[in-house]
Amino acid sequence: MTTSNNDLPSNFIHKMIEEDLENNRYGDRVHTRFPPEPNGYLHIGHAKAICLNFTTSAKYGGKCNLRFDDTNPSAEEMEFVDNILKDIHWLGFDWEDRLYYASDYFDKLYEFAVILINKGKAYVDDLSPEEIREYRGSLTKPGKDSPYRDRSVEENLDLFERMRKGEFEEGSRVLRAKIDMQSGNINLRDPVIYRILKAKHHQTGDKWCIYPMYDYAHPISDALEGITHSLCSLEYEDHRPLYNWFLEEVGVFEQPTRQIEFARLNLSRTVMSKRKLRALVEAGLVDGWDDPRMPTIAGLRRRGYTPESIQDFAERIGVAKANSVVDVALLEHCIREDLNAKAPRAMAVLRPLKVIIDNYPEDQVEELESSNHPNNPEMGSRTMPFTREIYIEQEDFMENPPSKFYRMTPGKEVRLLNAYIIKCESVVKDENGEIVEVHCTYDPGSKSGGPTAGRKVKGTLHWVSASHSVPAEIRIYDYLLNEEDMNDEDEDDFKAQINSNSLEILKDAQVEPSLKSSNPGDRFQFMRQGYFVQDIRDSRPDHLVFNLIVNLRDTWAKMQKNK
């Protein structure tokens, strides 16, 4: 029974699932899970996996569990659990009542280990960590059996029991699966499945002092939850024989879970490894895990990305087995597309230049109607006060412009968005020759909606009233890295490529007065510039802070650059 929905792109995982459906491998069930370890923050690479797991099960009418892979209490914390939960919900996915922890299964995992011992498939090893490494051999050299490998079942049972009771020191003994020390696959050379860790666990407290290893806990957790397809990243490909071995040897699962591996996401101009991300935080190069430049879910949220845009991105990048680096331009495309439709337009002048309209009455204030979205009248309109003195963008004025410069220049006319056509008459400079203000005249008939409103001029500028605009701090973000791909580089090379200009703070910006009533988290398109979000952490009613989400496409800048 295939209920494939053709709206979603196909990928090799869907294909495998559909084969299983046809072969009735799991009946009509499709059940996935997302298994984060609570030892850090989620990033957009995790988002890919989250989207994949939730949308795949949904596509076939199945479910997706959330399960914390919390088998290593020395690395994990409740704080991370809470933030992961928050991030996944924000991304738009719901695990309903299916929130689990690998630690929920510690009792069962222990019982299954006893089964393994009884079958002669596991043994307690007294070798030190160093000795275990030596005995394991190398990539090209087979391993050799531990002298403790052939202990009796009774002795193993006794020792394992005493490990659990805390009779032994950390590192003094482990439980190992008895597989094959000669295997070409190093994972099969008698992997450790339980180690002694006298650490307090965030879920189980002090109940345990032995903890299962991932390779052992994961397949069993999957099987216990009735997971049909366990999706994981490529590096676990080598572990699949081991995954299957545990499910087989434990012997109680009728139709064991199938592990399927796919390539994790890499993004250009940033890094995805927890280590490198942590290095950025700890070196103070960013503001924290939720710094708007970080590829973390928390960072993207604060940056102003929408959950929808991230889901769309996850869908567009596809799923395959080839290692790849996705161009960050695709992510930017996704948020632009989403916000182009959703974000109300507003005007903000980032670097103000004063313009005085000499023939406009000094005390006059006109409330000019401005559409909130020129392509979508349903989003309504607001008014903007127009006055004799306004601000325009510094870069929208040039005394000696290059060709094709359509903006303000002496003697030429430009249109002010939703307002009048004005003509530049003169400029005023300070003693250093810096332009401090520009004098213009306006054409009263050219008011938007007015009699000669249809007159065409080449350039259109955004503006705000100098007397009515409100000051704001605007933060302009750039990529974290100068180099395209630093995902595989070591820490030093990666640090050498850090973009030292990834944040520019504009403290003198002026925004239109309607923005005073906006709230943290509100997103706007500042016309002709980009999409911005009111910062959810630092913005205050008396000190507005906006973050650049992504700039608008800028054909003019591109033209200049290509010259």
Add this chain to the structure above:
RNA sequence: UGGGGUGUCGCCAAGUGGUAAGGCACCGGACUUUGACUCCGUUAUGCGUAGGUUCGAAUCCUGCCACCCCAGCCA
């Protein structure tokens, strides 16, 4: 020199023997009171490489090359 993977346009990625989808980026052009959006159009005689099978191959076979992962009591 062990084992496991992967190689299709600048970046992703379909394709599973019948004559190279799509998206992003790029480059042209139209439209435009956002140099935005939108809309049109161009862009792989070629699928890591060399042979072979076939009427026909990115798809099958053989050899070679390149890259990634594995030697935690991490996940």
